[in-house]
Amino acid sequence: MKRAVNITEIKSARTADSYYKIDHPSGLTVFVYPKEGYKSSYAIIGTRYGSVNTCFSLDGGEKITVPDGIAHYLEHKLFESEDGDAFARYAETGASANAYTSFEKTCYLFSCTDRFDDSLQILLDFVQSPYFTAETVAKEQGIIGQEIKMYDDSPDWRVMFNMLESMYHNHPVKIDIAGTVESIAEITAEKLYDCYNTFYNLNNMVLCAAGNVTVEQVTAICDKMLKPCEKHTIESFFEDEPYEIVKPYVEQSFPVSVPIFNLGFKERADRPLNERELAQTDILLEMIGSSTSELYQQMMDDGLINSSFTFELFEGPGYRAVIFGGESRAPRQAAEAIKQYISRLKSEGLDREDFETAKKAVYGDVISSLNSVSSIANMVSGFWFNGNDIAAYTDAVAEADFDGVQKRLADMLDVGNCTLSVVKNGEEQHGV
Amino acid sequence: MSNIVRSRLADGVVFNTVRDSRFKTMEIEASIILPLSAESAPVNALLAFVLSRTCREYPTHRLLCKKLSGLYGAELSASVAKAGDRHIIGLCARGIDDRYALDGESIAEQLSLLLCRVIFDPNITDGGFPDDETEQSRRQLLDLIDSEFNEKRTYAISKMIGIMCADETFGVKRYGTAEQVKAVTSAQLYEAWQSMLKTAEFQIMYVGDSAPDKAVSVFAKAFESVGRAPVSVSTQVIRQADGVKRVTEEMELSQSKLVMGFRAGTALPEDVTAVRLMCAVLGGTANSKLFCNVREKQSLCYYCAARYDKYKGLVLIDSGVEADNAERLEAGIMKEIEDMQNGNITDFELEATKLAVINAYYSSNDTTSGINAWYSSQMFDGAMRSIDEMAAKVNAVTKEEVVEAAKRLSLDTVYLLTGR
Numbered sequence: 054m055k056r057a058v059n060i061t062e063i064k065s066a067r068t069a070d071s072y073y074k075i076d077h078p079s080g081l082t083v084f085v086y087p088k089e090g091y092k093s094s095y096a097i098i099g100t101r102y103g104s105v106n107t108c109f110s111l112d113g114g115e116k117i118t119v120p121d122g123i124a125h126y127l128e129h130k131l132f133e134s135e136d137g138d139a140f141a142r143y144a145e146t147g148a149s150a151n152a153y154t155s156f157e158k159t160c161y162l163f164s165c166t167d168r169f170d171d172s173l174q175i176l177l178d179f180v181q182s183p184y185f186t187a188e189t190v191a192k193e194q195g196i197i198g199q200e201i202k203m204y205d206d207s208p209d210w211r212v213m214f215n216m217l218e219s220m221y222h223n224h225p226v227k228i229d230i231a232g233t234v235e236s237i238a239e240i241t242a243e244k245l246y247d248c249y250n251t252f253y254n255l256n257n258m259v260l261c262a263a264g265n266v267t268v269e270q271v272t273a274i275c276d277k278m279l280k281p282c283e284k285h286t287i288e289s290f291f292e293d294e295p296y297e298i299v300k301p302y303v304e305q306s307f308p309v310s311v312p313i314f315n316l317g318f319k320e321r322a323d324r325p326l327n328e329r330e331l332a333q334t335d336i337l338l339e340m341i342g343s344s345t346s347e348l349y350q351q352m353m354d355d356g357l358i359n360s361s362f363t364f365e366l367f368e369g370p371g372y373r374a375v376i377f378g379g380e381s382r383a384p385r386q387a388a389e390a391i392k393q394y395i396s397r398l399k400s401e402g403l404d405r406e407d408f409e410t411a412k413k414a415v416y417g418d419v420i421s422s423l424n425s426v427s428s429i430a431n432m433v434s435g436f437w438f439n440g441n442d443i444a445a446y447t448d449a450v451a452e453a454d455f456d457g458v459q460k461r462l463a464d465m466l467d468v469g470n471c472t473l474s475v476v477k478n479g480e481e482q483h484g485v
Numbered sequence: 486m487s488n489i490v491r492s493r494l495a496d497g498v499v500f501n502t503v504r505d506s507r508f509k510t511m512e513i514e515a516s517i518i519l520p521l522s523a524e525s526a527p528v529n530a531l532l533a534f535v536l537s538r539t540c541r542e543y544p545t546h547r548l549l550c551k552k553l554s555g556l557y558g559a560e561l562s563a564s565v566a567k568a569g570d571r572h573i574i575g576l577c578a579r580g581i582d583d584r585y586a587l588d589g590e591s592i593a594e595q596l597s598l599l600l601c602r603v604i605f606d607p608n609i610t611d612g613g614f615p616d617d618e619t620e621q622s623r624r625q626l627l628d629l630i631d632s633e634f635n636e637k638r639t640y641a642i643s644k645m646i647g648i649m650c651a652d653e654t655f656g657v658k659r660y661g662t663a664e665q666v667k668a669v670t671s672a673q674l675y676e677a678w679q680s681m682l683k684t685a686e687f688q689i690m691y692v693g694d695s696a697p698d699k700a701v702s703v704f705a706k707a708f709e710s711v712g713r714a715p716v717s718v719s720t721q722v723i724r725q726a727d728g729v730k731r732v733t734e735e736m737e738l739s740q741s742k743l744v745m746g747f748r749a750g751t752a753l754p755e756d757v758t759a760v761r762l763m764c765a766v767l768g769g770t771a772n773s774k775l776f777c778n779v780r781e782k783q784s785l786c787y788y789c790a791a792r793y794d795k796y797k798g799l800v801l802i803d804s805g806v807e808a809d810n811a812e813r814l815e816a817g818i819m820k821e822i823e824d825m826q827n828g829n830i831t832d833f834e835l836e837a838t839k840l841a842v843i844n845a846y847y848s849s850n851d852t853t854s855g856i857n858a859w860y861s862s863q864m865f866d867g868a869m870r871s872i873d874e875m876a877a878k879v880n881a882v883t884k885e886e887v888v889e890a891a892k893r894l895s896l897d898t899v900y901l902l903t904g905r
Binding site: 088192 | 506507508509510546547550551553554555556557558559579580581584585587617621624625628629631632634635636637638736737738739740770771772780781784785786787788805806807833837840841843844845847848850851852853904
């Protein structure tokens with residue numbers, strides 16, 4: 054039976070691309086982004102459920118609290134069904150499949166150059182078919198335990214979580230996505246079902262297919278595979294989070310030869326930024342931290358940073374921060390230089406020429422990322438999670454004005470509310 | 486498949502063009518191929534970074550960066566790699582395609598010319614590169630060398646190769662050692678640049694929509710004034726391990742890293758299709774023997790992967806494991822290899838691996854960097870094959886050939902970085 058489907062075409066004159074948004078009757082939001090002349094396709098389905106959603110209720114029922122790391126554990130276990138695992142099924146179509154869990158979402162994806170329909174059926178089938186037993190849950194403890202330990206040894210990972218712990222008093226964003234060896238020991242099949250039944254509701258999910266695909270193809274498979282979901286009220290609970298950071302400095306001793314730092318500015322996060330604010334923020338951060346900025350060049354000349362220097366806007370439900378980081382032989386001085394530069398920009402104002410250069414660079418980044426099917430699908434679905442749209446964002450970058458960016462600077466990057474996290478060798482510097 | 490057009494600009498200089506209108510970006514990369522040696526590695530590595538920072542027209546790094554940002558955030562980057570006993574300096578410029586520029590300028594042409602300038606027309610004063618830019622590059626390179634230690638998986642693999650190939654050219658690290666980099670003089674750097682222009686083999690790869698005519702003529706003209714005397718390089722291949730070397734290192738870590746190095750018995754210019762497939766069946770996909778048995782059935786690890794180096798003829802297997810389980814893991818890996826050597830490969834395993842490998846091949850054709858990598862990885866194969874041709878070769882491999890490839894594996898080195 055063919056069901057009524059609401060399809061909207063979104064055209065972008067700037068990118069010369071068109072894509073489609075489908076409100077599928079099952080409750081799922083579906084995006085299709087065809088790329089002419091491509092042989093490959095990529096599909097990703099995601100739920101608005103990540104590591105931070107550890108306390109929740111369904112339809113106003115009782116509050117359920119689950120162990121840290123359970124969203125990630127669920128992601129691993131969803132690949133298994135009663136008659137084998139999804140990887141073995143993908144093996145027959147040749148698709149390359151994967152999944153990931155982040156703070157605010159869990160996504161399952163595949164890429165292929167043949168038999169897209171079959172692979173999409175596998176994806177939609179296993180995501181709708183949980184199968185958790187005491188045995189299958191126990192088997193994963195060793196594997197995920199090693200995944201956690203691998204991250205424990207990653208200085209980049211440690212420096213970020215130490216920073217988040219020193220920045221957030223209560224928000225679960227400070228807890229490792231995979232949890233701990235102890236917390237995952239408490240995970241049971243029943244708890245996995247609680248989480249699954251709450252968050253893996255199609256109304257809480259998005260599917261995006263990009264590449265060698267058509268709207269007809271994707272809707273036909275959705276019609277066939279998707280089991281309609283009733284709309285429920287899902288509520289996640291977070292303890293009140295003060296505006297202020299916990300402490301301004303944290304340090305961990307670790308076997309590294311070049312120290313690593315993260316400097317995080319805690320921002321107010323009552324709601325996600327919209328496309329215009331996002332464009333302004335991206336241009337502003339480009340002006341501050343990119344390789345053309347005066348700050349970057351000065352820190353390079355002074356030997357405070359190297360080419361590993363990065364900056365990012367980090368946001369999700371109830372948290373937002375701007376993070377500068379990288380390797381540094383003098384992390385405290387690097388942090389001081391960044392703070393001073395921001396203070397100076399705030400008092401003296403931004404430079405118009407820098408603004409024009411940064412705007413072009415950010416615009417070029419967006420255009421470049423609309424090339425590969427994986428980055429398209431990830432961006433389109435990623436914007437949806439925050440209630441935004443990629444075409445509107447592209448326009449917002451092209452149309453951004455100087456005053457708007459100047460105003461954004463006034464509203465963020467409070468140099469009195471940031472945390473410096475450093476990972477360095479406790480003993481002598483390690484030679485290699 | 487996007488077709489490649491190859492034209493010879495000078496002795497040992499090839500300009501490769503792939504024109505494709507599907508993309509929003511273009512890229513042009515010069516791969517500069519030199520012999521690998523302990524003496525020249527640090528000099529050439531430093532040269533790569535020095536060249537990518539400035540040129541006569543943009544004499545400071547900030548000016549060059551500004552130029553690139555103004556070209557919609559274009560990039561100019563340097564890379565240093567090894568392909569067997571070859572040392573490859575890569576200088577690559579990437580940007581958006583002309584059609585997407587807001588004010589109609591030609592980005593592809595400007596980037597191609599810029600790439601030519603950084604190679605041929607650097608900012609030379611008093612017979613050398615400017616000291617401040619050289620020191621800046623040196624500091625960055627020293628940090629790069631040191632930071633390898635930060636990521637323990639990379640560190641362990643590099644350590645294993647160093648032990649396995651200690652007496653071979655391939656054992657030379659791509660950046661050289663920190664001490665060597667510190668000792669590189671300005672005169673050596675200048676000399677290396679001059680020598681590179683004369684003796685290196687150049688493979689220039691252009692992927693983009695518009696025709697690179699201007700770039701071709703500018704590069705051709707630049708090479709005219711250079712007395713070319715290209716040096717060709719071959720790689721020493723050791724086919725069979727002579728006993729097993731074992732090294733264990735202790736460190737303050739949560740997880741131990743096990744890296745096993747095998748001689749594959751096959752390397753370029755021989756046909757490597759069967760070895761590559763054998764390696765993928767063993768540990769290249771989520772359906773591989775190592776993933777299904779060592780990870781999924783025995784729950785020993787999160788990752789356990791096998792990779793094949795076709796230039797040097799090595800197979801590397803690496804995994805992260807609980808210190809107490811390292812022996813079990815090694816035995817588990819060896820058991821999977823013995824299984825393959827005994828012919829225990831199902832049709833499903835073989836066919837699924839072929840599908841996965843071919844799927845990855847075709848996917849690479851849908852990005853500019855994928856196309857660049859596809860052809861660049863064949864620079865020393867003797868011929869540049871299309872994906873269709875390569876897929877046909879993969880499909881023609883029989884189970885017997887995979888078993889034969891597995892039988893040629895001989896364990897050379899086991900390195901264990903163990904947690905305390």
